[in-house]
Amino acid sequence: MPDKPKIGFYWCASCGGCEESVVDLAEDIIMVADAVDIVFWPVAMDFKRSDVEAMDDGSILATMVNGAIRTSEQEEMARLIRRKSKIVIAYGSCAHMGGIPSLANEFPRQQIMDFMYEGSPSVVNPDKTRPMLSVKHNSMNVTLPEIRNLVRTLDQVIDVDYYIPGCPPTPKLLKDAVLVLLSGKLPPKGTVLSPDEALCEQCKHKDTKPVDVSFKQFYRPHMVIIDNTKCLLSQGVICMGPATRAGCEALCIQGNMPCSGCFGPTSRVKDQGAKMLSSLCSNISAKDEEGIDAVLDGIPDPVGTFYRYGLASSLLRKKIPEDV
Amino acid sequence: MPDSEIKNNYEPKIVAFFCNWCTYTAADLAGVSRLKYAPNVRVIRIMCSGRVDPQFILQAFASGADGVLIGGCHPGDCHYSEGNYKMLRRFRLLKRMLKSLGIAEKRLRLEWISASEGEKVKSVINEMVEQLKVLGPLAIPQSLDKINEELKEIPEEEIREEEPAHA
Ligand code: SF4
Ligand code: SF4
Ligand code: FES
Numbered sequence: 001m002p003d004k005p006k007i008g009f010y011w012c013a014s015c016g017g018c019e020e021s022v023v024d025l026a027e028d029i030i031m032v033a034d035a036v037d038i039v040f041w042p043v044a045m046d047f048k049r050s051d052v053e054a055m056d057d058g059s060i061l062a063t064m065v066n067g068a069i070r071t072s073e074q075e076e077m078a079r080l081i082r083r084k085s086k087i088v089i090a091y092g093s094c095a096h097m098g099g100i101p102s103l104a105n106e107f108p109r110q111q112i113m114d115f116m117y118e119g120s121p122s123v124v125n126p127d128k129t130r131p132m133l134s135v136k137h138n139s140m141n142v143t144l145p146e147i148r149n150l151v152r153t154l155d156q157v158i159d160v161d162y163y164i165p166g167c168p169p170t171p172k173l174l175k176d177a178v179l180v181l182l183s184g185k186l187p188p189k190g191t192v193l194s195p196d197e198a199l200c201e202q203c204k205h206k207d208t209k210p211v212d213v214s215f216k217q218f219y220r221p222h223m224v225i226i227d228n229t230k231c232l233l234s235q236g237v238i239c240m241g242p243a244t245r246a247g248c249e250a251l252c253i254q255g256n257m258p259c260s261g262c263f264g265p266t267s268r269v270k271d272q273g274a275k276m277l278s279s280l281c282s283n284i285s286a287k288d289e290e291g292i293d294a295v296l297d298g299i300p301d302p303v304g305t306f307y308r309y310g311l312a313s314s315l316l317r318k319k320i321p322e323d324v
Numbered sequence: 325m326p327d328s329e330i331k332n333n334y335e336p337k338i339v340a341f342f343c344n345w346c347t348y349t350a351a352d353l354a355g356v357s358r359l360k361y362a363p364n365v366r367v368i369r370i371m372c373s374g375r376v377d378p379q380f381i382l383q384a385f386a387s388g389a390d391g392v393l394i395g396g397c398h399p400g401d402c403h404y405s406e407g408n409y410k411m412l413r414r415f416r417l418l419k420r421m422l423k424s425l426g427i428a429e430k431r432l433r434l435e436w437i438s439a440s441e442g443e444k445v446k447s448v449i450n451e452m453v454e455q456l457k458v459l460g461p462l463a464i465p466q467s468l469d470k471i472n473e474e475l476k477e478i479p480e481e482e483i484r485e486e487e488p489a490h491a
Contacts (some may be wrong), residue, residue: 287409296417316464
């Protein structure tokens with residue numbers, strides 16, 4: 001039997017949803033499993049790091065890595081995977097842009113550790129025990145990975161060839177990506193494997209999207225009953241569609257919820273949050289500071305709203321400590 | 325806080341976006357009138373304050389600016405009628421967002437300065453430089469470089485002694 005192309009899946013700082021999306025291929029998973037050899041997929045099969053270390057460099061055709069990079073172990077694994085794989089694909093919002101985990105870049109590591117090991121109401125830790133990087137136990141040196149100071153995207157740690165966006169990516173995108181890999185007709189390095197246009201283009205409300213909205217108030221989804229026949233922005237509900245890349249077929253809007261931006265920006269935008277802030281604010285009706293601020297009160301958490309999936313890949317990347 | 329020594333000897337860098345029709349002309353006037361203002365600004369001429377994409381502002385900070393100044397036409401005077409209102413709205417939210425990302429409010433400033441107000445260009449710039457000197461350097465690229473030192477690969481065989489994590 002001729003060798004089938006080898007594929008790997010790996011996870012870092014992620015919730016498991018991306019792994020789930022692989023299983024969501026449903027019957028197509030059989031097509032994938034037939035066409036390729038899955039040589040590494042710790043979440044589903046028993047593979048160890050030593051198995052990967054034993055492989056020849058560059059012997060895996062492609063590895064899809066999901067999750068952001070927060071620990072020293074994830075960095076080591078990412079580098080190992082990079083050595084062993086011809087193609088590395090950042091799979092899902094966290095590997096692509098930092099994802100929800102990168103909202104932690106709003107807090108210094110110390111504050112997070114203090115909360116998680118002492119402050120949190122559900123923690124009982126009278127001895128103030130903290131994880132150690134290494135400790136002697138029965139004459140053995142036991143070590144733990146270090147939690148780094150920053151949550152990073154995959155491409156802030158290793159070279160990445162392609163990106164599959166989404167929280168999580170849709171099975172269709174994964175299937176298309178596998179077909180592209182198998183066809184050998186690879187797009188230019190750095191390509192995000194999803195249509196390079198705004199989500200609004202795929203949205204059923206495209207035609208009711210007003211050209212000149214004039215916001216008098218913003219509503220969060222729980223504050224209004226959303227009319228499922230009209231563009232959400234026209235109803236004052238913040239929908240990230242205009243600043244978000246297409247490819248999901250407007251899943252959230254089909255569920256009558258606004259887009260929260262998980263596919264990231266199109267190639268023409270550097271900073272998704274700043275772009276969305278720009279377009280929303282331009283269309284506020286008030287002209288004086290007080291009136292403007294009253295409308296903007298409807299956005300209590302701009303960082304969490306505009307950078308929900310991409311603080312790590314934004315221009316500023318993190319909160320700057322001690323400036324204020 | 326940054327080292328007090330760096331702080332005392334440091335010259336803030338300000339990136340200024342000036343509207344062609346008003347503030348840029350005013351800055352020109354200040355020059356022709358030989359008004360002296362602090363040499364800390366790098367002026368970028370734009371056609372209207374409404375052209376200032378918030379991405380430009382973030383890019384300036386991310387590239388090492390200590391402050392960003394935007395100059396536009398007075399309300400009602402914008403050559404494209406609404407550009408300065410658009411800027412004002414973005415500015416209000418951007419200021420709040422930058423604050424929650426740890427950037428002091430005084431680092432971002434929006435001023436309406438008409439073509440005849442050369443004196444105002446001078447006083448605004450001088451005042452901003454003084455305020456930024458009190459705040460000290462923002463130095464985003466440098467602090468990021470420092471954090472990224474943790475990415476250096478440690479040889480695996482290096483045995484670590486007992487050490488607390490994340491001290
Ligand atoms: S703003 Fe949202 S609801 Fe409106 S067209 Fe775009 S994606 Fe659809
Ligand atoms: S609508 Fe927006 S948030 Fe929902 S899946 Fe699509 S890109 Fe992601
Ligand atoms: S033309 Fe000067 S602000 Fe618009």
